[in-house]
Amino acid sequence: MTSPEPFVLVERPRPHVALVTLNRPERMNSMAFDVMVPLRDVLNELTYDNEVRVVVLTGAGRGFSSGADHKSAGSVPHVTGLTRPTFGLRSMEVLDDVILALRKMHQPVIAAVNGAAIGGGLCLTLAADIRIASADAYFRAAGINNGLTASELGLSYLLPRAIGSSRAFEIMLTGRDVDAEEAERIGLVSRQVPAEQLLDACYDLAERIAGFSRPGTELTKRTLWSGLDAGSLEAHMQAEGLGQLYVRLLTQNFEEAVAARKERRAPRFTDDK
Structure with a gap:
């Protein structure tokens, strides 16, 4: 029997550039633990790959990441025997580790936002150093829409620093969508490009960065x-x-x-x- 394709893919599209792709398009690359655990491990491995000077992070299919997977959350490692409260704490720790791994990478990380970046998916983009969006991309702080807080995975820390406090308060308290045009205007992304040009734009930027010390x-x-x-x-x-x-x-x-x-x-x- 052929093993299924992994949920996180790593490619080397250009010299010194690693492309990391969240590969669960049928679930809009939602942040199930079956995706996030290997993503954490891939990031921790790539940070010590001295052939890699820049990392590009994107999603397969039509979404970057739709955030929490409410239907199929996957399995959390090392939780056997834990009570529900401690299980919850350990689960959040896994997701926190992904955000921190992105920030701590030796290499600059470019988020190639190819579609929806919702909830935790928005947090993933904010943990990257640079964000480039396709014209199809949109962003949503979704927690408030789900009867929760919009604050998760560093969002209430990172978003105000990216776009200013007033805009961050509005976006997080209303749960509205921010399209690529607005995202560029308010500084949530560096720029937007046509969908078919997204990865090449990121690779070109990565090559420029890789040329420096x-x-x-x-x-x-x-x-x-x-x-x-x-x-x-x-x-x-x-x-x-x-x-x-x-x-x-x-x-x-x-x-x-x-x-x-x-x-x-x-x-x-x-x-x-």
């Missing part, structure tokens, strides 16, 4: 996220300064950039002296 991109990602978390400007500026000194003193990439501009050529960055 590895420690430069890794530290830029870290300081951007730490800036969103920072308790004070002064503390954040110190972290920025240390990162800049690290790259400046331990690589020759600055000198290479200066030489390349002088010689009117593309720089050839390396990660060591």
Whole structure:
């Protein structure tokens, strides 16, 4: 008997670029544990794959991810013998780990939002570093529509930082849809592109990022996220300064950039002296 196709696919469409695809299109790539556990494991593996400089995350079929699967949630690992409250806590921990894995990846992550990003699916996009949407994409903070809170998986933390507090309050408290055009206008995504151009647009962006210094991109990602978390400007500026000194003193990439501009050529960055 042929084994079923995995719920998470990993491809290498271009050098130094990994494409991770949620592959349960018949359920709009909902966040069943049978999908989220392998996604967590794939992300934890890719972060240490030094051939990969940028990760692109997308969904198969017509949806990015429709959030919680209310019909077939799948199996949660390591919960045998637990009572219902503790089972719930462990279940949420698995999903939390996916969001944190995206944020902690050494590589920048681009969310190629090809369709619906609902509830937890919206959270997945917000945990990525960059979001590019197809014209068919739309976003919804769905918890409020289901008699729950709209706050889940970091949404009430990440969304205000992405689009501002007033817009985040409105979207989360009304449960309305945000289409790709509005998402671009309010800064929820960097831009929208025609559906057939979505992956190539993400790959082109990934290749540009991959052409820069590895420690430069890794530290830029870290300081951007730490800036969103920072308790004070002064503390954040110190972290920025240390990162800049690290790259400046331990690589020759600055000198290479200066030489390349002088010689009117593309720089050839390396990660060591």
